[in-house]
Amino acid sequence: MRLGEIEKAMQAGELGRTRQWAIEQQLRVGRFFDAQDFVEVAQVHIMADTESLGASGVEFLEEVARAPEAERRVRVPTITDPRGIDFDAYRRLRQTEWMADLERRAIDAFRALGVLMTDTCINYQIVMPPVLGQHLAFGDTGSTIYANSVQGARTNFEGGPSALAAALTGRTPRYGYHLPERRRATHAFRIEVQPHNWADWGALGGLIGRKLQSYWSVPLIEGFEARPTSDQLKHFGAALASYGTVALFHMPGITPEAPTRAAVVDGAGPSPVRVAADDLAAFYKGFDAPGDKLDVVVFSAPQLSLFELETLAALLDGKRVHPATTMLAITAPEIRASAVRHGLVQRIEASGAIVLGGVCFYQMHAREIGEANGWTRLMSNSAKLVNIIGGYGYKPTLATMERCIESAVAGRVL
Amino acid sequence: MSGDRILRAHPGIGPRVTAAALVASDYFSARYDLDRINGVFSRPAHRLYGQGYVGRVLVLLGAKGGVATAWMLREMAARRMAPAALLLNTSNPIMAQGAAFADLAFMDRFDIDVTAAIPNGARVTVDPAAGTVTIHAG
Numbered sequence: 001m002r003l004g005e006i007e008k009a010m011q012a013g014e015l016g017r018t019r020q021w022a023i024e025q026q027l028r029v030g031r032f033f034d035a036q037d038f039v040e041v042a043q044v045h046i047m048a049d050t051e052s053l054g055a056s057g058v059e060f061l062e063e064v065a066r067a068p069e070a071e072r073r074v075r076v077p078t079i080t081d082p083r084g085i086d087f088d089a090y091r092r093l094r095q096t097e098w099m100a101d102l103e104r105r106a107i108d109a110f111r112a113l114g115v116l117m118t119d120t121c122i123n124y125q126i127v128m129p130p131v132l133g134q135h136l137a138f139g140d141t142g143s144t145i146y147a148n149s150v151q152g153a154r155t156n157f158e159g160g161p162s163a164l165a166a167a168l169t170g171r172t173p174r175y176g177y178h179l180p181e182r183r184r185a186t187h188a189f190r191i192e193v194q195p196h197n198w199a200d201w202g203a204l205g206g207l208i209g210r211k212l213q214s215y216w217s218v219p220l221i222e223g224f225e226a227r228p229t230s231d232q233l234k235h236f237g238a239a240l241a242s243y244g245t246v247a248l249f250h251m252p253g254i255t256p257e258a259p260t261r262a263a264v265v266d267g268a269g270p271s272p273v274r275v276a277a278d279d280l281a282a283f284y285k286g287f288d289a290p291g292d293k294l295d296v297v298v299f300s301a302p303q304l305s306l307f308e309l310e311t312l313a314a315l316l317d318g319k320r321v322h323p324a325t326t327m328l329a330i331t332a333p334e335i336r337a338s339a340v341r342h343g344l345v346q347r348i349e350a351s352g353a354i355v356l357g358g359v360c361f362y363q364m365h366a367r368e369i370g371e372a373n374g375w376t377r378l379m380s381n382s383a384k385l386v387n388i389i390g391g392y393g394y395k396p397t398l399a400t401m402e403r404c405i406e407s408a409v410a411g412r413v414l
Numbered sequence: 415m416s417g418d419r420i421l422r423a424h425p426g427i428g429p430r431v432t433a434a435a436l437v438a439s440d441y442f443s444a445r446y447d448l449d450r451i452n453g454v455f456s457r458p459a460h461r462l463y464g465q466g467y468v469g470r471v472l473v474l475l476g477a478k479g480g481v482a483t484a485w486m487l488r489e490m491a492a493r494r495m496a497p498a499a500l501l502l503n504t505s506n507p508i509m510a511q512g513a514a515f516a517d518l519a520f521m522d523r524f525d526i527d528v529t530a531a532i533p534n535g536a537r538v539t540v541d542p543a544a545g546t547v548t549i550h551a552g
Binding site for chain 2: 025028029031032033047048049051052053054055056057060139140141156157158159160161162176213214215216241242243245247362367387388390391392393
């Protein structure tokens, strides 16, 4: 890779050992993907929940944090993805003190680096929305696909260590979705069933993702009769990335790089694959479990927006969650505070549900809290969550927010 | 050695290792698919469900899902609960970033379908710097 003066200085250790580690980590990845050089990034978003980090990852962060201040401070604005502990609720959820201790240590280390603990996966909605053509290092598949697709920014999936390296160097290897030629549509889909709610949008993302299964696939999706909202695209993108490891999609007339189909396809382009009503119905059926005792209902993955919380509050007004069922609604710390100000948290929690801030369910040591609370059957309107959580020992069911609530009140899957 | 077969791929990441292969026509994510405490595949729908992966050369179709694997490979290695190597037909950045962080042997972009070329249980030598995988005879 061609290196500039500052990159050579980092490699030589002239800017300290932490930046030397960071540029070496990036060089290994850049060479693997045949990157020719680096590109400066405007923002970094780090995924670093303590279940993923483990003790060794936290110790690594602490070692970085012990470096002299001039050597350890991040070079660009850097924020965090959801964490594993909501300190106001962890005992109630039977998370343990060792989980909380590990979390505190990770937070202290990040703060010593100058990282802002935003603890959110919807940073593109609530912190600093990226802009067209901006290079980033985003470290959550949902934030990456949204920034690339809906906002026209440029980022690869940057896992925790590489996002941290980007924060310390202020740049990232120029490969993948930083390159215009990688951003052309490789597959096409025609939607013949209109999504009516957030679960449908996620299910469509999941359906298309299952057909792709490659990071290098860029789907173009046509056929929507109405212009989607940010929350709808959030669920769609998060599921597409989760089921298909996809990082970029185009919707002609909706997403900024595709004012027309011709703008993102070469020649005639790929032939569209139909996505029909029976495909959507089959997707839901794969998660169905009518009559099963319902242990936990989770609204999360991605974290809820203020409008989603408002809808949830309205649907829960006057209802009571069954005593044998737990309902969790999860959002960003800033949105939770705002929702308290608007009276939404109080209305949601009056039903017996719990509103958590700064976490995401599958990042909360999900296996351990499932075992501690006796949770097996999980219900959610998040297609992403039901895809992930099976590996943690849960039996997931996908349904609309309305059906999740009706089931939570009944204590069984309706 | 006579009878050995050599597969070629893009140069990879990590050290040269030799171990038995664990092969499936399926995808991989450490978060989605593994019980990392007990070292087994825990996702019921995965073709390797219930099988132990520790110390094996894991051979799968491609990467799947989220970003957590980038931290998890090193955490698994620190507890001696990691695979010996990871071979995929097609990677995503997360697997490469995680392998670089963990110093785990990792390769992709083979000239054939690696899950069809390597028999399950075969003893293989992974040489990322050379971009080769040797399937040992017998």
